[in-house]
Amino acid sequence: MKNYAVIVAGGSGSRMQTAQPKQFLELEGRPVLMHTLDAFANCDLEMHIILVLPEDHIATWQDLVKQHTYKTRHQVTTGGSTRFDSVKNGLGVIDESGIVAIHDGARPLISAEVIQRTVSQAQKTGSGIAAVQMKDSIRQLINGQNKAVDRSQFYTIQTPQTFKVNLIKTAFENSKSNAFTDDASVLEANGVQVNLVEGSYDNLKITTPEDLVIAASILKRRK
Numbered sequence: 001m002k003n004y005a006v007i008v009a010g011g012s013g014s015r016m017q018t019a020q021p022k023q024f025l026e027l028e029g030r031p032v033l034m035h036t037l038d039a040f041a042n043c044d045l046e047m048h049i050i051l052v053l054p055e056d057h058i059a060t061w062q063d064l065v066k067q068h069t070y071k072t073r074h075q076v077t078t079g080g081s082t083r084f085d086s087v088k089n090g091l092g093v094i095d096e097s098g099i100v101a102i103h104d105g106a107r108p109l110i111s112a113e114v115i116q117r118t119v120s121q122a123q124k125t126g127s128g129i130a131a132v133q134m135k136d137s138i139r140q141l142i143n144g145q146n147k148a149v150d151r152s153q154f155y156t157i158q159t160p161q162t163f164k165v166n167l168i169k170t171a172f173e174n175s176k177s178n179a180f181t182d183d184a185s186v187l188e189a190n191g192v193q194v195n196l197v198e199g200s201y202d203n204l205k206i207t208t209p210e211d212l213v214i215a216a217s218i219l220k221r222r223k
């Protein structure tokens with residue numbers, strides 16, 4: 001069965017508040033996205049990598065590829081106005097059955113172990129979603145009052161979110177909304193229960209400026 005990775009990097013990174021979208025910013029000497037793509041290229045699953053980029057930043061990426069003499073094989077397609085639309089465009093490139101790992105370009109610290117865990121689970125059950133248990137105490141707002149809740153009942157959801165291709169393509173095609181923040185929710189809304197696997201606390205999403213500092217220090221620790 002063929003393995004695909006759809007790396008979504010079609011966002012504008014508004015919360016990062018930088019001139020360039022965060023996926024192109026430098027992290028330990030290379031753009032964030034190159035770390036992300038290489039994690040999939042080097043994970044021993046022979047993945048066909050599909051990179052989803054904002055239409056108006058394809059030239060930015062091409063310049064970076066030249067500047068870094070970047071050789072990792074990948075296919076580029078354009079994103080849409082929401083994450084859902086970008087994933088749908090990425091899935092649209094795939095015309096064979098197999099397994100697809102959908103991953104945020106903005107999660108450059110993903111490890112081979114977590115990728116492999118999601119792929120194995122998806123091969124067995126149709127889906128494998130990286131998740132970690134909450135570490136903080138949490139409270140829920142109910143009718144304006146905040147109430148303590150049992151954190152052992154809650155997970156923080158990450159990517160990769162990995163699926164059998166036919167299952168997730170059908171869910172995206174059937175969806176009437178594009179307001180989902182992740183792919184597991186699209187499958188669930190199509191009536192299919194999703195399966196979680198252990199993610200990693202290292203697998204942070206670069207969202208606000210301090211995340212870049214934390215990511216750089218994790219990469220230094222790995223050297």
Ligand SMILES: Nc1ccn([C@@H]2O[C@H](COP(=O)(O)OP(=O)(O)OP(=O)(O)O)[C@@H](O)[C@H]2O)c(=O)n1
Nearest residue numbers: 008009010011012013014015081082086105106
């Ligand atoms: N239209 C969009 C929006 C988001 N993404 C991607 O989805 C991932 C997770 O989204 P998020 O962190 O929210 O990225 P942005 O939308 O770029 O950030 P922000 O919400 O701060 O603007 C990122 O890799 C982002 O590039 C995408 O491919 N297409």
Ligand SMILES: C[C@](O)(CO)[C@H](O)COP(=O)(O)O
Nearest residue numbers: 083104157158159181182205
């Ligand atoms: C898909 C995701 O990374 C799972 O944690 C997340 O939902 C996407 O990020 P956003 O900031 O909610 O767009």
